[in-house]
Amino acid sequence: MAELQVKELSGELQAAIAGLSQSEGLESAGVVIRVGDGVAWVHGLSKAGYSEVLEIDTKSGVVEAFALNLMEDEIGAVILGDDSQVSAGDTVRLKGVVLEVPVGPELLGRVVNPLGVAIDGGPAIKAKQTGKVEREAIGVLGRKHVHEPLMTGIMAIDAMFPIGRGQRELIIGDRQTGKTAIAIDTMINQAKQKTGVVNVYVAIGQKLSKVARLVERLKQEGVMDQTIVVATGPADPASMLYLAPYAGTAMGEYFRDKGEHALMVYDDLTKHAVAYRQMSLLLRRPPGREAFPGDVFYLHSRLLERSSKLSDDLGAGSLTALPIIETQAGDISAYIPTNVISITDGQIFMETDLFYQGIRPAISAGLSVSRVGGDAQTKAVKSVSGHLKLGLSQFRELASFAQFGSDLDADTKAQIDRGQRLTELLKQPQYQPMSIWEQVASIVAVDSGSFDGVAVAKIKDAQAAMLTKLQKDHKKEMTELNKGAEKVEKDSAVAKLIEKTAKAAAKGFEG
């Protein structure tokens, strides 16, 4: 017990009391009673509200914190600066504002931390506005149903699980199954198709080298100009990881509220929940299922509720969300996955098996769903893809039977053949989002049987040949088709044109 430094407790305590009594404004202020792990426990300040900013007077100046855990007689506050500067006995005042971050066009093309501070080595960001990190979602009256497409450029999604502006579509799957790739391609597509949709990519606890590579790629693809990246690394304090998606959402809401359209990518909310759990342990909230605190549901519901399609009165802007969740061995019944599934309007489920069979993107036809995107689907795509999902799920079922080599009747064999070609067709490399006309033409080609003679392994080649031909010889029709506004009827002129071109392109790839 050599380190015990106790001599005269009474004198120390009386002196401390005398010292503190002389400091001013104690009445309206709280006081830090203990501090550690980036959290300050503050006594007093009973008027503080959730996420309100506190100012701690330290010996080396004011350090800000935000109130998180409001208890009857004390507040757990997350320190936004250097926690080593804060010590017990420091006076704490309410700043009178809730936490806000810079928002606006000045952030486009930039990589920032959750406080909106540039971390890309570029000049300081001088935004004219700020937005609330925690904000109430817009009520029903301020919303409109989802009705405009948000094209991902990924044929399997746009055709089978269309996403609309204002929708919340979860991307879920085990690690390394192409989840991030889906989100990135969707972002790239917004630039390729010149949709004007602003992307906000929120990296939660991701290796910063990975984020840097991503930003490089986005620049190469010409998307960075309409993108904001909010980045937190694994070494950042849990509080920063916790803040990241809310801060990013504030940045996206700026565009939504101006009548524009923004796309949020949260990569990923599993790490977010873990950061919250870590923080909650520091803040001593009672843990619940899987040691997550009981309010973890609210953590993600209040985040995702902010995505919405606004009413015309509010300017008709939209905020679409693609949250990402990582599963363990495909288990979607774990606590966090079930929660987020119940909050979102559908999910794109990535299957490890498909991924390793080379079926990429590895989207499960059976387990994926989009509950509100149907109304928003581009007319042209919708008119040709109505039966794809069913056909594909049936095919995967049949194909597993066929493996056992039983005698197949002609019908079943035809269905399997078509399914194989369709599966092949829906394979799509990364960074190559497809436009509307390319998607429609590809589906029509397979669906009309024009590729029935093509060897399965050569489908992609035949598809490429057809698209090149259409682009070269029928630019006008394809430009028109690309508007997507018209249904493509089975024996319409454009369907016939595609079939003819497809059949011609199929030659040379027969097998």
Added chain:
Amino acid sequence: MISRRKLAEYAAERLTKGDAASTVMQELAAYLLDTGRSNEAELVVRSIEDALLAKGIALVTVTSARALTSDAKASVEQLVRSEFSQVSDVILREEIDVSVLAGVKVSLAGAQLDTTAKTKLEKLGV
């Protein structure tokens, strides 16, 4: 409201972990002041001494008219140990007070031994 015993246990815990007494007392002061309980300071300190004693640490104040010899200190320590078997550490604080005349006053959490001439004389009504 956090009870005095809780506060004391918390403070004792921190002290035994090696946190500086000045820091712990600063926090405690802040808390007491903010809750309008600064008049409880002495009582809290006593409770802390109790809590420390329960953890085997005896904070002992020895009051005498002259500085004690090391022999005298050793015998005070011995006395405390024989009275409180759970004690593993004895921390002596000396207080010089000429008014006690002769003898010593040993005080620690919940116990006191007064052999000073002053008290004896007072008891005699002198």
